[in-house]
Amino acid sequence: MISLKVNGKMYEVDALPDTPLLWVLRDDLGLMGTKYGCGIGRCGSCTVHMDGQAVRSCAIPVASAAGKDIVTIEGLSAGGLHPVQKAWVEEDVPQCGYCQSGQIMAAAALLAANPRPDDADIDRAMSGIICRCGTYQRIRRAIHRAAAMRQG
Amino acid sequence: MKNIVNVRRNRFLETSLAGGLILAFSLSQTGPSQRFGSSIPSGSESTPADFLRIGPDGTVTMIINKSEMGQGVYTSLPMLIAEELECDWKQIRVEPAPVAAVYNNPLTGMQMTGGSMSVRTEWERLRTVGAAAREMLLEAAADIWGVPKARCHADNGMVFHDSGRKLSYGELAEKAAGMPVPLKVPLKDPSAFTIIGKPVARLDAKTKVDGTAVFGLDVKTPGMLTAVIERPPFFGGTVKSLDAARALAVPGVAEVVKTDSGVAVIAEGFWAAMKGRDVLDIAWDEGPHTEISTNTIRQHYATLAQNAGKVARDKGNFGTALVSAAHRLTASYEVPYLAHANMEPLNCAIDLKDDRCDIWVGTQAQTLHRAAAAAVVGLRPEQVFLHTTYLGGGFGRRGNPHSDFVVMAAEVARAIKKPVKVVWTREDDMSGGYYRPFWYSRFSAGIDKSGDLTAWHQRLVGQSIMTGTAYARRLIKDGVDATSVDGAADIAYEIPNLLVDLHSPVVGVPVQWWRSVGHSQNGFMIESFMDEIAHATRRDPYQFRRALLKDHPRHLGVLDLAAQKAGWGSPLPSGRARGIAMCESYGSFVSEVAEVSVSPDGKVMVHRVVCAVDCGRTVNPSTINAQMEGSIAFGLSAALHEAITLEDGRVRQSNFDTYPVLRMDEMPLIEVYIVESKEDPGGVGEPGVPPIAPAVANAIFSATGRRIRRLPIGTVV
Numbered sequence: 020m021i022s023l024k025v026n027g028k029m030y031e032v033d034a035l036p037d038t039p040l041l042w043v044l045r046d047d048l049g050l051m052g053t054k055y056g057c058g059i060g061r062c063g064s065c066t067v068h069m070d071g072q073a074v075r076s077c078a079i080p081v082a083s084a085a086g087k088d089i090v091t092i093e094g095l096s097a098g099g100l101h102p103v104q105k106a107w108v109e110e111d112v113p114q115c116g117y118c119q120s121g122q123i124m125a126a127a128a129l130l131a132a133n134p135r136p137d138d139a140d141i142d143r144a145m146s147g148i149i150c151r152c153g154t155y156q157r158i159r160r161a162i163h164r165a166a167a168m169r170q171g
Numbered sequence: 172m173k174n175i176v177n178v179r180r181n182r183f184l185e186t187s188l189a190g191g192l193i194l195a196f197s198l199s200q201t202g203p204s205q206r207f208g209s210s211i212p213s214g215s216e217s218t219p220a221d222f223l224r225i226g227p228d229g230t231v232t233m234i235i236n237k238s239e240m241g242q243g244v245y246t247s248l249p250m251l252i253a254e255e256l257e258c259d260w261k262q263i264r265v266e267p268a269p270v271a272a273v274y275n276n277p278l279t280g281m282q283m284t285g286g287s288m289s290v291r292t293e294w295e296r297l298r299t300v301g302a303a304a305r306e307m308l309l310e311a312a313a314d315i316w317g318v319p320k321a322r323c324h325a326d327n328g329m330v331f332h333d334s335g336r337k338l339s340y341g342e343l344a345e346k347a348a349g350m351p352v353p354l355k356v357p358l359k360d361p362s363a364f365t366i367i368g369k370p371v372a373r374l375d376a377k378t379k380v381d382g383t384a385v386f387g388l389d390v391k392t393p394g395m396l397t398a399v400i401e402r403p404p405f406f407g408g409t410v411k412s413l414d415a416a417r418a419l420a421v422p423g424v425a426e427v428v429k430t431d432s433g434v435a436v437i438a439e440g441f442w443a444a445m446k447g448r449d450v451l452d453i454a455w456d457e458g459p460h461t462e463i464s465t466n467t468i469r470q471h472y473a474t475l476a477q478n479a480g481k482v483a484r485d486k487g488n489f490g491t492a493l494v495s496a497a498h499r500l501t502a503s504y505e506v507p508y509l510a511h512a513n514m515e516p517l518n519c520a521i522d523l524k525d526d527r528c529d530i531w532v533g534t535q536a537q538t539l540h541r542a543a544a545a546a547v548v549g550l551r552p553e554q555v556f557l558h559t560t561y562l563g564g565g566f567g568r569r570g571n572p573h574s575d576f577v578v579m580a581a582e583v584a585r586a587i588k589k590p591v592k593v594v595w596t597r598e599d600d601m602s603g604g605y606y607r608p609f610w611y612s613r614f615s616a617g618i619d620k621s622g623d624l625t626a627w628h629q630r631l632v633g634q635s636i637m638t639g640t641a642y643a644r645r646l647i648k649d650g651v652d653a654t655s656v657d658g659a660a661d662i663a664y665e666i667p668n669l670l671v672d673l674h675s676p677v678v679g680v681p682v683q684w685w686r687s688v689g690h691s692q693n694g695f696m697i698e699s700f701m702d703e704i705a706h707a708t709r710r711d712p713y714q715f716r717r718a719l720l721k722d723h724p725r726h727l728g729v730l731d732l733a734a735q736k737a738g739w740g741s742p743l744p745s746g747r748a749r750g751i752a753m754c755e756s757y758g759s760f761v762s763e764v765a766e767v768s769v770s771p772d773g774k775v776m777v778h779r780v781v782c783a784v785d786c787g788r789t790v791n792p793s794t795i796n797a798q799m800e801g802s803i804a805f806g807l808s809a810a811l812h813e814a815i816t817l818e819d820g821r822v823r824q825s826n827f828d829t830y831p832v833l834r835m836d837e838m839p840l841i842e843v844y845i846v847e848s849k850e851d852p853g854g855v856g857e858p859g860v861p862p863i864a865p866a867v868a869n870a871i872f873s874a875t876g877r878r879i880r881r882l883p884i885g886t887v888v
């Protein structure tokens with residue numbers, strides 16, 4: 020049994036220790052908002068927060084997530100009201116939407132660490148997360164908007 | 172309605188719109204469905220068809236027959252209904268339609284999403300649905316009040332009487348359902364539109380930012396197992412023998428079954444299934460395609476191109492014109508196989524019972540995929556209930572004409588008779604075939620003494636994607652697959668002597684349509700070669716195109732707008748150059764100007780793309796902008812990076828490490844300008860793709876003098 024803290028809740032999970040956190044979240048905890056895109060750390064669809072850092076949950080064995088504070092898209096805010104989520108809706112960012120949980124989690128971590136990122140900061144933080152629908156331009160705008168929102 | 176198809180060849184028209192309008196809806200949960208003017212074939216398809224439901228609480232549920240794969244149909248199609256219904260936009264809910272003939276695309280006779288046709292085919296029908304429902308609500312209110320209907324009007328989900336009395340749609344819904352469906356409803360004059368043509372925010376945005384949107388991969392019913400399938404290492408291979416003992420010993424693995432597609436490992440979750448698959452012991456019968464290599468395909472195609480192919484277009488006399496030309500130009504172009512690489516890998520969830528089968532899948536081809544599943548599991552199509560989820564990208568892949576990902580799931584369900592979700596890993600998805608075909612074209616052009624283009628020949632070599640599909644009868648004529656010569660046989664430029672011919676070799680690599688289909692290769696090749704001719708005749712590439720499009724106001728319109736907004740001809744920072752391209756596809760016209768720099772060490776950077784689009788009357792400008800941005804990113808990704816290659820029968824790419832795609836740091840600034848138009852709506856999901864590769868390649872030529880004749884360009888030239 021592995022103890023996991025996800026979105027503020029404690030879980031006891033019966034999984035092989037090498038199971039990627041991604042699949043524990045999805046298959047064992049039923050948290051389907053975190054997406055599978057590549058399984059090799061190259062697309063960022065599976066991005067979650069671990070102790071406040073944006074990480075690829077497909078590349079983290081569940082055993083090493085034990086005892087860490089994990090936040091998924093479901094736990095980012097109550098009712099989808101995180102400034103990043105609000106900015107995403109206001110900029111009409113999503114197309115198919117599949118990559119957006121990962122994009123939003125990465126953007127939220129970026130803003131937590133750097134409240135006023137410039138375009139180069141955004142490129143650095145966000146280029147790991149692929150969007151095949153090509154929403155990058157709107158993501159960039161939404162991050163700037165969320166940054167402004169947070170500063171009131 | 173006939174104007175809907177401004178596809179030049181009118182190729183889908185054969186199924187005839189003569190059957191008239193299909194309108195079927197009920198106005199309350201319990202109310203009777205009513206139909207008129209229906210052209211639904213009687214018999215087998217018997218699901219009650221609804222486009223609209225108004226609940227007692229006033230919620231307006233719109234049942235949408237097109238799959239939402241990012242292109243915004245869950246917003247733009249409700250806009251069509253709402254424009255006439257006069258409902259409260261905030262009360263709208265969207266529900267995916269079940270599978271029924273009433274939801275068919277009238278042009279293909281199938282329920283499907285593709286060909287950039289959603290708004291084009293639903294433009295009249297859904298507005299009529301809204302108008303008829305509004306009339307019935309008015310009728311119901313007039314009846315309750317005992318007043319003439321003419322004294323009532325509808326606004327924002329309410330019916331008002333001149334006296335000031337009012338009733339909400341929710342209060343009227345049940346009674347309205349019993350009112351006769353009007354036989355004829357006048358539709359608003361476009362000048363009176365209040366919703367259509369205004370930018371409207373996506374209705375599905377919220378569910379896509381809080382993680383609640385359900386994609387196929389997120390479907391889980393009680394007891395549902397997960398399966399992964401090990402498939403042959405070569406296309407056309409089969410399982411010779413299987414030892415599943417080690418896989419079955421993996422904790423969590425429930426079953427291992429051999430299916431027609433390979434070996435399925437079924438487990439309690441994805442990871443256990445993968446661990447089981449890793450230790451499968453399979454001997455393969457490798458099949459006939461172990462020798463295929465991109466290099467041999469390339470040589471084979473170049474050889475084929477030395478001889479005449481099937482004629483797709485023959486105007487004037489190319490041969491004579493070429494001989495008498497003052498100057499001649501030839502060039503060969505090539506583009507690779509491409510994967511769709513939808514962000515959500517393919518998957519399909521299925522629950523098979525004795526006399527019923529439920530399928531949850533992100534599909535673009537409901538009719539085909541349901542029929543294919545039914546055939547595998549031995550049920551009739553109407554015993555199969557296909558539930559369309561959100562699609563994590565479509566790009567054509569999820570409309571596979573051979574139903575591959577649905578058939579594979581149905582095979583597993585048939586074998587185990589338990590609810591199961593078949594999941595493709597990214598590697599399965601990328602190396603599993605059904606690519607945009609590899610294409611080779613050889614061009615020759617003749618130019619007269621005054622520098623005018625008098626003769627044009629394009630000889631294409633590439634696999635037919637329609638062969639062996641339900642579309643073959645309609646789209647392949649005299650050996651010419653119409654989609655192979657998209658944009659080539661119907662080239663818009665006025666050239667007096669024109670010859671287009673085609674070889675369609677059979678190669679053992681599965682192929683299918685990829686966003687913008689034949690335009691995806693022909694746009695690049697034609698617009699690049701056109702640019703070569705312009706430079707060879709020392710004309711400005713923009714002006715050169717203009718001169719060949721004198722009587723084509725819509726082509727000229729986008730060309731001029733893009734050139735003007737991009738500042739064509741104005742100075743650029745040093746090291747930067749512009750390239751222009753223009754393509755017509757799916758009833759829309761798009762011109763793009765790319766601003767590119769090439770560093771001294773050859774690094775290519777696309778800084779800015781200006782896009783002008785004429786897609787007729789606009790429904791949701793916000794969606795149009797998004798689709799142009801997305802199409803440019805998608806096309807640029809392919810132009811710069813993407814290629815599926817084969818060596819000794821094996822696909823060499825398997826994931827995003829070996830198949831790089833466009834990322835944020837390469838995204839150019841994109842500006843989209845929409846031409847105002849009163850023409851019927853054109854497509855928007857695909858037409859932005861074809862011009863971007865040639866615009867970039869043409870800019871690279873301007874910057875460096877190096878002509879790109881083979882894609883991908885790569886990051887360094």
Ligand code: FES
Pocket residue numbers: 054055056057058059060061062063064065066075076077078
């Ligand atoms: S699924 Fe984890 S990075 Fe792609």
Ligand code: FES
Pocket residue numbers: 113114115116117118119149150151152153154241514563564
């Ligand atoms: S919105 Fe579709 S992949 Fe990003």
